[in-house]
Amino acid sequence: MAVHIKDSADLKKRIEEAGGKLVVIDFHATWCGPCKVIGPKFEELAAIHDSVVFVKVDVDECEDIATEYDISSMPTFKFVKNGQVVETIVGASEAKLKEAIEKLK
Numbered sequence: 001m002a003v004h005i006k007d008s009a010d011l012k013k014r015i016e017e018a019g020g021k022l023v024v025i026d027f028h029a030t031w032c033g034p035c036k037v038i039g040p041k042f043e044e045l046a047a048i049h050d051s052v053v054f055v056k057v058d059v060d061e062c063e064d065i066a067t068e069y070d071i072s073s074m075p076t077f078k079f080v081k082n083g084q085v086v087e088t089i090v091g092a093s094e095a096k097l098k099e100a101i102e103k104l105k
Helices: 010-017 034-046 062-068 094-105
Strands: 022-028 053-058 076-081 086-089
Touching: 010 022, 010 053, 010 062, 022 034, 022 094, 034 053, 053 086, 076 094, 086 094
Parallel strands: 022 053
Antiparallel strands: 022 076, 076 086
């Protein structure tokens, strides 16, 4: 299950705890139509890939994180490994998400 991030410190802690594991961050907004479509798919992927850390960041609740990660449209997915962003996907493409997870995990 994807974890809902509360603030910047929460996200940093989760990334640190992940160590060498892949962390997939879903930057979304409650008012975003495509986010509502991809959200359940993101949760399904989280249930399937237990070696990957899935987190969700609401850009309206955590504006500082959205700014830090240079988020300009939703949904945006950032893939982090060893504390570094290794890939970014913009848009609600389940196929691209699956492909990136398989490649990077």
